[in-house]
Each structure stands twice: as structure tokens, then as C-alpha cells.
Amino acid sequence: MSIPGAQRALTGRRLIIGLPWLWLGLFFALPFLFVLKLSLSESVLAQPPYLDLIREFKDGVLILAVNLGNYQLLLEDSLYFKALLSSLQIAGLSTLLTLLLGYPMAYAIARAPQHWRLPLMMLIILPFWTSFLIRVYAWIGILKNNGLINQLLMGLGIIDTPLEMLHTPFAVYIGIVYSYLPFMVLPLYATLVRLDLTLLEAAADLGCRPWKQFLRITLPLSMPGVLAGAMLVFIPVMGEFVIPDLLGGPDTLMLGKLMWIEFFSNKDWPLASALAAVLLVVLIIPFMLLRHYEQRNQEAQ
Amino acid sequence: MFRRAPLLMTVLLFGYAFLYGPILSLMVYSFNESRLVTVWGGFSTKWYSELLHNEQILGAAWLSIKIAAINASASVVLGTLAAVALVRYRRFRGRTSLEIMVTAPMVLPDVIIGLSLLLLFVSMQTLIGWPAGRGQTTITLAHITFSMAYVTVVVRSRLAHMDRSLEEAALDLGARPLKVFFAITLPIIAPALVAGWLLAFTLSMDDLVIASFVSGPGATTLPMVVYSSVRLGVSPQINALATLIVVIVAIAVAIAGVLLYRQEKGSNSRKE
């Protein structure tokens, strides 16, 4: 009677592991191969708008047409390199800004009285549950030339002509910090709230002043949270489309926006795929950093 | 703490103002009589009635809700399985790949996921003829793929904190493994399942980029409609829509919060 039981347990185990694995393998991992394949093919005016890599398969002979032209174009046209640099700059700087705002917030919540912490964190996460698109849209009404800020400043007589804010890099930074703040605060809070407060008391007891306690104890111990939060912001922002499209100007270059334009406006699927492949390669290192943090976190549990 | 750190308190307040100010401004101006969003023309609910007669928005909303509901249910099943696999089975072949595949969809830019899924669907259609064309089915499949990753994270943390001996006790008392899962494990991780379902639903309702890639001519979701109207400039109807969404979310969160709080009170027996 035990053998069928063991058999059933094994079948169950295979099913539990196998189903999600197969799903993600098929719909998440496998598609990257198609991106790679398409980035090596040629764009044509057709439906679908590309030529297949495999031209012919006859008598055991496989004829492939590998087109490196897309990558060549990415290298030659300085537009794409500039877009990469500008994406790195925007993602890097906005990650830093999010950290500068998110850290004190997470710190304050983690040190608030116990019964306050959950509601305060809920308030951080709540906007995340409403529409991202609509929240970005809200800033248009605030930042535009006859928007709330300009009306307020002009009404108070501080300025005479409206400040140009919408469709500038400034608006893009605002939009990113605003949208990604919860992703920064969440892991920071998680590390800060676990911090053993007696460590600070011990430091104080040994003659360490509050500001030094923060630099020497709190900050180093919260580095894993800082790293995780930074990666959770940096990685998706590198490919952000909505924010630069709605809040940025025509000269705001970002890889995600460029990819969108190549795909939807220029109908150049192969070039968009090549851009995606490049973006993916750029993001591997930050992704490894994030994985590293998560593994340590799981081991701690 | 707060009394001793006025600077911290100020930053915190500023942070919340920053988070909620824009949403509030949307809500206020949704009751504006004037079409010019920034000029107050008196109180009016006319944008709401226009919104409720906007066939295009209503149709898109209905499609989005259908997709979101199917997506959320499927994501909860798949995400829970993945969480059980990762928490309960320490070592198995493919563990590292599964770990990566449940983390990556949460952080990778939507444009990459959207494009790669589109290419998959196009190739699948030529190879096996399914999914035929692009629309509701392809959007749902795409949404399940990234939503289940979020569900996995939520359920996994609850499962990891669950006392393993509860399941052993049930086995010891004669319940078979499947029975144990349904009688003991599921009720205990239920709050995480509810949270995961709601999260997956919201993510799906909110997605513009991936849906734009994998959608076909017939299927326009709510974010796609919102996006095209927002690109043309500020629209009071969108303000009204935003207000409705915020109110619905606030009510849902309040209910979920109360339920969670009750559940928590009931399952604290282990935290001694």
C-alpha cells in the first residue's frame, strides 16, 4: 500500500514543479530566442513585416540568411548610442533621487510606533494599486504651461511667464520618482524594520553619536535593501516607455521609447528586436545584483 | 521618535503629499464644469455622465475586466504551484531556472516582454495555428505570464512563514497529502491568495505596453483607450475615470484590510 502512495507523491511533485515551469519556459524564456532570431532577420513591407531566417530546407540542406545589418545600424547611427547613454543617465539619476526620498521615508516608518507601521506602509503601496497610466497623466495637468504649478506661481506673483516644465527631462524625473517610489520604499523598509535596535544602543553605549550611529551601523546594515530597491527601480526604468512618452519632450531619448517607435511607427520589427536584445544584455548585471540580494534574503528566512 | 526627529517627519509628510497630491488634483478637477482642466468653472458631474455614455470606454473597460479576472484566477493557480514548489521542495532540477523565471518578469521592462511575447505568438500561429489571431486570448496569456510571478512572491512569503508541523500533524492524524493541502494549507495561506488575486487583477487592468504589443485590431483594453485619449491632451472624462478607479480601489483595500486583520488575529498562534 505504500508504493502507490510514494508514486502518487512523486506524480504530484512533478505536476507542482512542472506546470509553472513549463508555462514560464514557454511564455517567458522561449520568446527571447525569437527576439534574437528576429534581430538577425531582414525587415520587409509585408505581413508579418520580416523575412524568416530559414530560407529553404531541401535535401538536408538548410539555407539560412543571417542579417547582421540591424546591429550594424545600431553601432553606426549615433542616435542609438546616445539613447543608451541617455537611458543610463536618466535611470541612474532617477534611481538616486528615488533613494534620497525613499530612504528617509522608509526609515521614519520603520521607527514609527508599531501600530502605525502597517497603515503607513499601506499608504505607500496604495497608489500602486491605482492606474499607473492615470497617475502619470495627472502630472500633465500639474506641470503644463497653464497647469496647477504655473497658475499658483503666477497667481502669487512670483513669476510672470509660465515655467517650461512639461516635455522636459525635469518632468521625466518627477514622473519616474513618483511612479517608482513604492518599489524603493518596500525593500528598504523590510531591511530597516528588521534592524536590531540594541545594536544602536550598544553603539551609543560605546560612545558613538547619533549621526555616526547612522553612518556606521544603520546605513551599512541596510545596504542590501538599498541595493534591492535601486535595482527594482533601475532595471524597469531603463526600458520605460510611458513616462518619457507622456512627460518627456521629443528630444528625450530612451531605449524603451525608441523601441516603441521602431516597432509601432516604423514597423521595423527586426530593428526593434535588436534594440530589445541590446537592452537585455545591458540589464543582465543589475539583474544578477537583484538575484544576489533575494537569495540572501531567502536564506535569512 | 517623531518628536525627536522633525526633519524625518517633514520628509515623510512631503513624501505622502507627493504621492497623493496628483491623485487628489485629478479627483477635484473631475468635478470641474469647465473643459479646461485648470480653470475652475464650478461644480459639475457632467463628465461622469459623459463617461458612462462613452461606448468606447465602457467596451474597453469590460474587456479589461474580463481579461483581468481570467488572468487573476489563472495566475493564482500557477503562482501558488510555483510558490509551493520553491518553498516545499528544497532541491530539484530546474530550481534555479524557475527562480529566475519568477523574478525576471517583475523587473524586466514591459517593452521587452511585450515584443518577445508578440514574436512568440506570431511564430506559434504559423507553426501550430494557435492562438489564431491576436486579441483577448493573447493578452490574457501575456498577463498571466507576468502576474503569476507577483503571485508567487506573495504566496511564497506566506508559505515560508507557515509552521511546517501543521501539515505534518494533519498527515499524522490520517489525512492524505491532497486533503492536507485543501484542509490545512489553503485556509492558512488564503489571505495571500486573495492578495495575490487582487494584485494580478490590478496589474492586468493597468497594463498598457504589453497589451499594445500582443493585441490585435479587434481588442482594445481600457489602458489603450486612456493612452490614446491622454496623448491628445488633458481630458476631463479621464479625470472622472481616475476618480472612479481610486474610489473602487480604496473600498477594495479597506475591505481586504479588515479581512486580513481578522485573519491575522486568528493565525498568530505560532508567533510566540
Add this chain to the structure above:
Amino acid sequence: MTQTSPAPGAADTASTTASVRLEGISKSFGNSYAVNNVSLDIQQGEFFSLLGPSGCGKTTLLRMLAGFETPDRGRVLIDGQDMTLVPPYERPVNMMFQSYALFPHMSVADNIAFGLKQTPMARGARNLRVTEMMELVQISPLAKRKPHQLSGGQRQRVALARALARHPRILLLDEPLGALDKKLREKTQFELVNIQERLGTTFIVVTHDQEEAMTMSSRIALMRDGQIEQLDAPRRLYEFPVTRYAASFIGSINLFEARVLQQNGDEVRLSCDEAGADLLVRSSEKMLPGMALTLAVRPEKVRLLSPGEQSPNLVRGRIKEIAYLGGISIYHAELPSGKQVQFTQSNVQALAEQPLSWGQDVLLGWHPDSCSVLTE
């Protein structure tokens, strides 16, 4: 220290089938043995304890009995049937978990009924059994409560009732009193013994608390590094430990390194440099002159002698430390060799001065029957 008399039919009744028989059980995690070649028989109706420090393999052994772990080698037999590969839900064994593992989403009554619901049983009979169990452990008024509304002691009772509800042939208890405070623990020990005697179920307890094991058990298996160090009734384990480890794990003890001088019948004369004197001990084992061994004497067996009194084992020392414990006082005396000897005196009179003071010279002795010889 109280002791229960050995349960009827315990120990040497090999004619009947053992309630539990372990045959050459081994289990390793990674590359270290948790349990290493353990064989053991437990009789029906015994109150059996697996005693040892954490990491000695006692919990792994218990979990193999319950069916949560499968041994790498060896067999588990319950009532003569091979259960080695039988899953937990098909074994006639129930377990009381260290954390109690009460289902948080079920009431007390539902928790107790859970095991009964897994087998076909009329509702009336089931309710009757639940009531019966709640009466047995005296928690009837709590039937409708949820686990988080109970105190630690009440939870422990619910866990016990739940594990007993299916009338298991064997009840496994993992540190049953570990989560209770000291007062409650002492009270509950006796209740557990009473319930066990009333039901006649075989109880197998895992504990790291030697006092708990001594109080409740009919027999104790003292474990160390995955093996059984000594298996005996509590009294024998205390009075006649066979190894230094067994001697020092239970209670405190004085150990003397000695050498055999000569053996006359069962009287063995030893020379002991540490004691600064020759010693006499009784042992029926054959010992050759010159053989090295360890002599073990419990502190309460060491008597304070009046000046001029004689004893076959007699040492001189000077009081170095005094600890007043209420009922008794513990003294440390230093012998001329530098060896410290512990002995106790009961405090018979409330207002008496300490009979001994620091730095005082004393004469100590013990009876040859009151010490044991350790060969390991």
C-alpha cells in the same frame, strides 16, 4: 526525585511481540549521521523516553516512527508489522508536536475531531469521542475557542487530546512539556503519567530534560551522536551509569581516575592518586591488577564523617565553595591532590547555622555499594 514503577510487562518480556521494534536504523543528513545503527524494542504500555542533548538524533528517531522521515537503512516494526515505508497517514501512531501544531483556523473541538474525520465514523460516535477526549484532559469548557485564545497549558492539552482521539497504539510526544513554565511542567508530568496508565497506550517521549525523563519514564534511552549510550530504567541509569557520558548527563557526579590493585570476590581494591588514598568498590566483573578505570560517586552518597570515624573509602579535604539551594546545600571540598569533590547536606533545621564553613577541614567517606565503576 520520584520514579514510577516499571510498567507491567516492560523490559524483559521478549516472548510477546514488541509494540515498537527498530532494527539497525540509520539516517544521515548530508554527510553526518543523525541516527547511527539503532536497534531497540519498546513493549506495549511502556512510558519510554528518548533522552539526550539537541542534535543527538532523538527527534529524527521519533520522526521516523511517525513516518516523516525514511531511514536509509534498517526497519521500523510496529506491532510486528513492517512500517518502514508506510506514509504517516497510514500508521497506527499519533504524535504530539513540540509546537503543538494546532490548526489555527479550527476550534478546539474541530482540532480534536480532525483525525476522526479522516476515517468513516458516524457523527454521533465522533462527537462522543471528542467530548470524551476533552473530559480526559479537562478542557470541556474550551470546545468553541480558537487556538490563539488559549494559554500555553491549554494548548498543550488540546494537542494531547487531538493526538489521543484516534486511539493510537503508540503516542509520540516531542518535548511535550518544553513550552510550559516550570511550575506547570511539574504538575503536567504527573497528569501525563496518569493518562498513560489509564489508557495503556505506549508513550514514546523525546526530551532533553533529564528530570522530566526520570520522573515519567519506565525506561530511558540515553542518546549521544545518533547512538544509544545506555538503555535502562531511570533508577539504574542514575545509580549505575556505564559510561562517563551517562554518568555526567544525569545529575552531577564525582569521578576519580584509579587503577586496580587486587580483586577478592566482588570486592575490588583500587589505588587512586587523586583521592590520596586506596578505595574499595564492589564489582562482579573480572578485573586484572593494573587496569585503569573511573570510579563514579554521586554527591549525595558522599557522607561527612565525624573525626575519628572510619570508612572503607575515606578522603580528607578542605571546604572551598558553599552553595545554599534551600532544601540542600552543595559543598565543594578540595583534596590535597587538588581534586575537587562535591557533596550535599540536607538542611534539616530552618535556623541552623551552616554546619560547615569556608576553609574548614573535613573528612569524607562513602560506602563501597554506593559507587560505580566506569570502564569508558
